Amino acid sequence: MTGHGEGWFALFPDCEAALAVASRLEPRAARTLTHPSGNPFIVGDWAGSVHARNSHGLFVALLGHTPVGAAELEAHLAGVREIEALDRLTARLPGDFHVVVEAHGEIHARGTAAGLRRLFHATTDGLTVAANRADVLARIVDAPVDEDVLALRLLDFVPHPLGDVPLWRGVHAVVPGELLRFGRTPTRTARWWEPPRTHVPLAEGADALRRALDQAVRTRVEAAGTVSADLSGGLDSTTVCALAAPVSAGPLPALTMPSRDPGDDDVRWARLAAAEIDGLDHVLLDIDEIPLFYSGLLDVRGPVDEPLPTILDQPRQLVGHDALLAGGSRLHLTGMGGDHVLWGHPAHHRDLLTSRPLTALRSIRGYRAQNRWSMRETLSVLTDRRPYGQWLADAADEITAPRPAPHSPDVFGWDIPPRLPGWATPDAAASVRRSLREAARTAEPRGATRALHNELHTLHHGTRATRILHQVAEHSGLPLASPFLDDAVVEACWSVRSEERATPWDFKPLLKTAMRGRVPDALLRRTTKGEASADAANGLRENRGRLADLWRDSHLATSGLVDAERLVDITLRPSSPELRHGGLDATLACEIWLRTI
Structure with a gap:
């Protein structure tokens, strides 16, 4: 430690x-x-x-x-x-x-x-x-x-309450x-805790968020003395750097990891932030230093206490940390969690239909236009009155059905319907159905409304994923801290009126308002968001042989949960949509986790 x-x-x-x-x-x-x-x-x-x-x-x-x-x-x-x-x-x-x-x-x-x-x-x-x-x-x-619980982790989304088991x-x-x-x-x-009532205007909430984030960051910096931070080019990590730099004992090492995707402009925004925020020492890694996705999976250090895809990110997420540790950093700050606490859930607008129908309908139309949902499928979700237990029981019948389209109007419902990958065995599917149906008998939603249920479920999934990455970082010697996931920060965010922070018309308006004057104005106007699909595709292609060897000696297959031959066949065809969009990361996380324990 x-x-x-x-x-x-x-x-x-x-x-x-x-x-x-x-x-x-x-x-x-x-x-x-x-x-x-x-x-x-x-x-x-x-x-x-x-x-x-x-x-x-x-x-x-x-x-x-x-x-x-x-x-x-x-x-x-x-x-x-x-x-x-x-x-x-x-x-x-x-x-x-x-x-x-x-x-x-x-x-x-x-x-x-x-x-x-x-x-x-x-x-x-x-x-x-x-x-x-x-x-x-x-x-x-x-x-x-418990192999029944392990089978559940093959789902692309594990619904409440089974994700906590x-x-x-x-x-x-x-x-x-x-x-x-x-x-x-x-x-x-x-x-001992209940989510706050959403009633605070955006401007007032932004002041509270800025104070909560400032204290969360300051507490870590003052305790550790010498820290470093991520600077991805996104708003969340830039916020953490802007708050940490003034209280850092010296120039704050701000680590940027480039992408191989020619359309990813994160590095440009990271350079802009590093140039305009006083007190940053910008550490821009060379692209050749960055492992591809799915590289070094057998080198993942453990143990961790649950299999989540963030365990697979260890070789990439921790690159550059040895140098930061050698330079004296005792704690590395991240912007993880920002997406989970700042993104107001679209289901809030479903809840507003009865009290403020015009406001709700305008926003729902906005989400429809952005995601190209049909009127029919949107109305089908909005008029669904099933209680949560019934929704969960019905989900059990659909776990092997075709996957819903990404960003479907299911976001206005209880959750995205979970699906098993095509390589899950019939025994695994039967186990998952039993678990879902048994849970459905007594399951209650996390919150009284679909919006609160979804926000709590999203938050808890995010903290579980972040927690696992924190665990692997501790094994590597440089622990992480994620100030966005402090309780005081969550309360500041969730106290704000839902229609002001959950909107299709702006990206993270609450954080933008809170950090105006503290982060570069140009970054507050950014309309793009980096993603690593090119790195993931390259990783699948370059590591297909190693992944195939992994499946030939699969612990999951020995447990009777996956069809190893089918996985080998699909892995050797890395452009297969079934591989890239079929739940590979969840399956890999379970396989690697079994090996680390």
Whole structure:
């Protein structure tokens, strides 16, 4: 572990039985906090923590990024007598951290509302243990991989609530926004966070967003001392650089990775930003330094605790990081998460049909024109009144149907209907159908409206994907931080009136308003967005032989989930639409993940 990542930890109740279970972690654990009895409490290898105990026997630890110091925490804690009051107090503290509270044998623990910091729990020898990583718990309880859950991960989109199910039998996830209670009383969860009401005008919300982002970035820079940052040329990473440069101890190394796509103009915008933002040291990588997609997959470092396609990005995402680390960087800032918190979901306009129909219809027409949806297919989605459980049950019947068109009007519904790739076996398909139908019996949407359900689902998927990349970066020595996914930033974004931040007429209007005067004006007027389809196509072509060898020795095939012969055949034809648009990345992520664990 380096000094500023999330690391790992496990939480144990105050009892003699915890000694034997905690001893299973001793060879890997670098730190231990004990209960007053001397029994192990927090065991692991984590960084950036502050903790205190008051005279009433209440203990609190904040594990992660926070500007709150020990003296301030003790002042907050003074006079607090009830553990529930301490839960409410810690919910108001700034930063990005886990909270662990203990009083008289009862433990309350939580991650962040956005989900970048998670919690999991399991039971072994009658003892409940919690941890911030599912794979840590799986190791403690010797849990096997759940192949039914693994089959679900072959879907291009895993619908709620199945995306939160850990890959090991007996390991359970705490849903973001809930806290875990265990120890003296039976293990249970409770809600501690609700999304804010959307009522703030754009200009007011932009001020709040600028303050939240500024604090999120400043907290990381001041804690790490020497940092570096991504500068992709997009608005999100440029914002992070603009906020970090003034508080950096020296020139801020700003890393730009070029693309082989001749139509990608990200580098031009990155150069413009580097020239106009004071305090940046622009590090532009040479194109020959950039690995193609699907290169070095067997060199991916692990383990990580779930298979998401971001694990495949490790060779590309971490290029240049060794040099930054050698130059003294202790933490690398990214703009990841900006797309997930700033892009207001189009389903908001469906919700507005009853209260502001003219505004809603105008925006829906805009989305239709942009995406060339027919009136018939748009009306079909807008008039769909199925409850979420029924939608999920119907989705189970369609997992092997042809894929819907990209950017379909399904965005106005509960979700994009999930599909399995053509190389999934009949056994895998049967397993996925069973899982979806079983979940449909009791499934409730994440939010009361389709828009809130979709935004929470999009946010939680984004934090899960970002979290996995953070884990592989820690293995490589230079941990990442993604300030856009701080709870305070999410709240600032989601407090803004939905019709002002979710619009087909402008791209990220909230961030543009917030950063006017802080990032170059020309960048605020940018209408293009870079993408790496050429690199992906080249990667498939150049690595087809290596990928075919991977499938010939496939762990997924051994488990009976994919047809290896069909994958080999399709892989050797890299221009096949079935390969490029058929869910390859999800399948590869599962295959590589199995090998890393």
